[in-house]
Amino acid sequence: MSSVLTPAEFYQRDRRVHPPAYSPVYKTSVPRSPNQALLTIQQTASEITGPTFGHNDFGPLDNDLTLNFNHGGLPVGERIIVHGRVLDENGRPVPRTLVEIWQANASGRYRHKKDVYLGALDPNFGGCGRTLTDDTGYYFFRTIKPGPYPWLNYVNTWRPSHIHVSVFGSSFSQRLITQMYFEGDPLIPHCPIVATLPDRAAVDRLIAPVDLNAAVPMDCLAYKFDIVLRGRRSTLFENRLEGN
Amino acid sequence: MAQPLNYLVETPSQTAGPYVHIGLAPGAAGFRLFDKELGQTIAAEDVPGERITVSGRVLDATGAPVKDVLIEVWQADANGIYPHPEDPRVADCAPGFRGWGRVITNFETGDWSFQTIKPGPVPQRHGGPQAPHISLWLVARGINIGLNTRMYFPEDADMHASDPILRSIEQRHRVATLVAERTGPGHYRFDIRLQGDAETVFIDI
Numbered sequence: 001m002s003s004v005l006t007p008a009e010f011y012q013r014d015r016r017v018h019p020p021a022y023s024p025v026y027k028t029s030v031p032r033s034p035n036q037a038l039l040t041i042q043q044t045a046s047e048i049t050g051p052t053f054g055h056n057d058f059g060p061l062d063n064d065l066t067l068n069f070n071h072g073g074l075p076v077g078e079r080i081i082v083h084g085r086v087l088d089e090n091g092r093p094v095p096r097t098l099v100e101i102w103q104a105n106a107s108g109r110y111r112h113k114k115d116v117y118l119g120a121l122d123p124n125f126g127g128c129g130r131t132l133t134d135d136t137g138y139y140f141f142r143t144i145k146p147g148p149y150p151w152l153n154y155v156n157t158w159r160p161s162h163i164h165v166s167v168f169g170s171s172f173s174q175r176l177i178t179q180m181y182f183e184g185d186p187l188i189p190h191c192p193i194v195a196t197l198p199d200r201a202a203v204d205r206l207i208a209p210v211d212l213n214a215a216v217p218m219d220c221l222a223y224k225f226d227i228v229l230r231g232r233r234s235t236l237f238e239n240r241l242e243g244n
Numbered sequence: 245m246a247q248p249l250n251y252l253v254e255t256p257s258q259t260a261g262p263y264v265h266i267g268l269a270p271g272a273a274g275f276r277l278f279d280k281e282l283g284q285t286i287a288a289e290d291v292p293g294e295r296i297t298v299s300g301r302v303l304d305a306t307g308a309p310v311k312d313v314l315i316e317v318w319q320a321d322a323n324g325i326y327p328h329p330e331d332p333r334v335a336d337c338a339p340g341f342r343g344w345g346r347v348i349t350n351f352e353t354g355d356w357s358f359q360t361i362k363p364g365p366v367p368q369r370h371g372g373p374q375a376p377h378i379s380l381w382l383v384a385r386g387i388n389i390g391l392n393t394r395m396y397f398p399e400d401a402d403m404h405a406s407d408p409i410l411r412s413i414e415q416r417h418r419v420a421t422l423v424a425e426r427t428g429p430g431h432y433r434f435d436i437r438l439q440g441d442a443e444t445v446f447i448d449i
Contacts, residue, residue, distance in 0.1 A: 013448065032386035041447055130278075177390060193258060
């Protein structure tokens with residue numbers, strides 16, 4: 001028996017759909033972007049494996065941001081559901097993968113010791129949630145719509161409402177963090193971080209449409225956000241024996 | 245015109261921003277929300293292997309520490325086995341070994357450290373071992389898409405010559421950017437430079 005992992009590579013990442021590391025419109029990227037070309041490698045066991053998570057890791061309210069930081073009431077803001085599927089580039093669902101989100105509250109304030117924006121903290125809103133996708137790759141969160149907030153890129157720069165989204169997939173090479181924006185937000189075309197994206201199609205892939213079919217009448221609106229991770233070869237390479 | 249291929253397109257990355265800890269490590273952000281925070285223990289205390297501590301800083305182009313960086317670690321156990329269903333030896337992986345963790349900086353200084361066990365060699369694609377290494381993934385404000393790199397161990401220099409990743413680095417003096425410094429028994433120092441003369445080799449995994 002060979003102890004060699006059968007290489008089942010993920011498709012190479014198409015860097016053209018992602019923001020370049022060096023994006024002067026987003027000033028902080030200037031000193032934090034590598035200048036040298038990334039090293040090209042063929043994936044090994046270290047890249048085609050990654051952490052796994054089980055239901056034991058989670059609590060029942062982890063995906064409900066309207067309840068998971070309850071200190072005697074509900075958070076202020078528009079109640080929304082954010083839901084969708086995690087798929088790979090082949091269109092296959094990515095089951096039982098960890099999705100984590102974090103966001104500002106309705107005032108545009110983050111619950112973080114380094115955020116000093118004068119927008120008020122909400123005693124009933126923490127701003128983070130997590131869940132595992134089900135067997136069909138589906139996930140959902142209940143939360144409130146985050147507010148826009150100012151930040152110093154240019155002197156008068158504002159972030160559109162957004163939710164940060166972190167996804168694992170089944171391997172370390174699929175790891176992805178992105179941001180979800182809201183359909184119709186007038187700040188999207190003005191945002192330097194949005195402007196790091198290479199084209200309009202990339203921006204559109206990050207804008208969640210309102211989804212009335214998933215709204216709960218008299219309770220909360222819904223936005224739909226599908227996430228696509230790198231796909232994987234379906235034809236495996238021959239597993240050659242050690243030493244060959 | 246040919247038939248369309250109809251692959252989906254990977255969701256574009258966006259920076260994790262300065263408040264990544266809220267989502268991935270709320271305790272570090274300053275509040276408690278989950279009963280169990282993920283990524284705090286890479287290898288439980290009873291996991292066999294050499295206990296090690298890795299410390300370092302991530303530095304920007306000017307040499308200033310990146311105080312808001314969050315690093316994820318992925319590594320094999322002392323026998324080179326990943327706790328993942330596709331590792332053919334997964335049944336023999338050390339119980340209590342998670343292999344994955346999240347590393348948080350001191351927000352005032354940018355210093356970070358993590359404790360784990362030294363990984364064993366993992367197989368190459370077609371036989372033979374890779375040199376022991378820890379895979380790292382960095383996100384921070386100003387990093388538009390997470391950066392992948394690896395940390396190797398200085399005492400394994402004889403294996404570095406045959407390691408497929410290290411061998412593929414064309415500018416040989418840059419290999420050293422992936423090798424930690426041993427500062428004492430079980431202690432290693434690994435600084436990561438995002439840009440500049442000693443820019444760390446980042447990998448398109």
